[in-house]
Amino acid sequence: MKLHTLLQQLQEEALIESVTLPADATGMPWYLKVATAVGAWIATFFLLIFSVAFANSSEFFAFLFGAGQCSLGVLFARRRRSEWWNQLGLSLWLTGCCLVVYGLCSTFSADAELWSSALCLLVLSFLYPERFGQLLTVLLAGLFVVGALCWQSSVPADVVVLLLAFVGGFCCLARATLWTRGWRAAMPVYGTGALLTMMFVLVASYWDWTDNPAGEASALILTLGVLWLVARLLQQIRFRPLAGVWAIVSVIALGAVTYQTPGIMAGVGVLLLGFHVRSRLLQFLAVVFLLVFLSAYYYFLGVPLLQKSLMLFAAGLLLLVLRRGLRAA
């Protein structure tokens, strides 16, 4: 829904008085969010060095110190007194999270260290009252997941992709239900975090950073997921049955052509989900990842280049024919 339509509708229903907005009515624009995130991470870096030195390399003190910083971060974010306290709260929160994870998870065996750190960060993210900080915490957890797959490879990446695709898809598709039941952070934080982590896992798999990389199984899972999504959307849009058959055939063909590079199908799925939930961030990242994986497809050695060119040409042609079919429908 567009801004002016929403405001007019609310005014007609006598829920708001005016449709004119002050300049800073709608939160931060994206570039200020980027500046805030960059600033928070740089400040976190300095605060972390100070905190580690202060804790004197003791895990217990690091945990205590981190818990204290997390509490202060939550307190500042809850009070929302001014931009200074918000920014300080975010930096303290991120520093505290790193220290708590260090203090708590270094007691585990090396195998479980990174997985437990990711889990710990995920649990911590529930405590922070503001979504932007939650998303940064979840993304940090995602990086630990990728790290765990790269250095502690007992879990196949296919299983992680399946789990993340399910969580991301569920948070996006059931966002209205989740929202009304009080899970307001489900889509913007956990849905976005899961889908982005899935993309990073696929990138790490493609460049063979993991010992059990995501491969054909992930491609199959993602193709089935996109098929289900397309079928659901076709029901909602009410195209003619023939157009529906075309759409499903096209998805299967694309899945078959790119089965060695599952990132392409993941990009298509995230693009559709991004539009469904009107997330500009997800749509932008899906396009970026699609371009990355299409370029990566070039270097894949399993299929000769000539065969790849013919397959891509055929897939492109099929999509353009599908477009004509949908237009006619």
Next chain:
Amino acid sequence: MQPQQELSPHDVVALADRLQWSEAARRRAMELTLVPPAPADWRLFLDRVLLAMGSLGLLFGVLFFVAANWTGLSSWSKFLLLDAGILGGALAAYRLGLEREVGRWSLTVAAGLVGAFLALMGQVYQSGADPYTLFAGWAALITPWAVTAAFGPLWAMWLIVVNVSATLFWQGSTAACWLGLLNAVAWLLAEALKPRLGWTAFPAVLAICWTTFAAWSELVDFRSTGFATPLWFFFTAAGVTVSLRMRSRAKLTAFGLGVVVILTTLLGKAMSWSDTFDFLVLGLAVVGQITALVQLVRRVDETR
């Protein structure tokens, strides 16, 4: 935020918080926003996505086909193939018209192929010329197209080619300063001739990055030129003044980030580093600077 902008639930929460809407208004606004896109919106979206992905598939298919047969082709065939691509793109742009998106994209593809043509020429004839001449020639040849098309992506491509050429040409300690100046001139031209050239933010961000890098290098004694820091100071002062006049919050943020980098470096240099508390001071200083930046940028009203 513009009146025609699509709202996400996150935008609605921010809006409701700022304007202190009643619980009833919040709930109704969320109900209206959480409705999935209408069938007409889906049709338009799928139409665009299928066009883009289908075209990408065809384009990559052709590129892979050429790459697969590249070694087997004679020099003449390679030249003919690239010439056909350039000619085809330019003719398509002429036929379709530059006011249409497809026409402008055709010209952008043709401009990209000019670079491939020059690279092939360098490969076949082995002239021994410096690599920067290839990029300079490429930039010079596509300049009329970049000026005529008034298309953001083509203008960005032209700027990247110019930057690569200049980077290869200036390889001393002053390189970053000259590149900063070059992009600053491109920014001024783009602003003065707006919208004839393309995106104004792109050269502005490039200029900020280069001048800030030059000043930072000088401050940390990585590359000393003697004039990088004053240049950065004057450019930032002028840029902030221009951005304030134009009420461009995005450009002010970019300039602000440059200031944060330089001020933090200066503060780091001024410290004795004998105590771990220095890190705490530095962390708090970054928080303070970013806070000030956010508050200052928020005060600028873009709509006036």
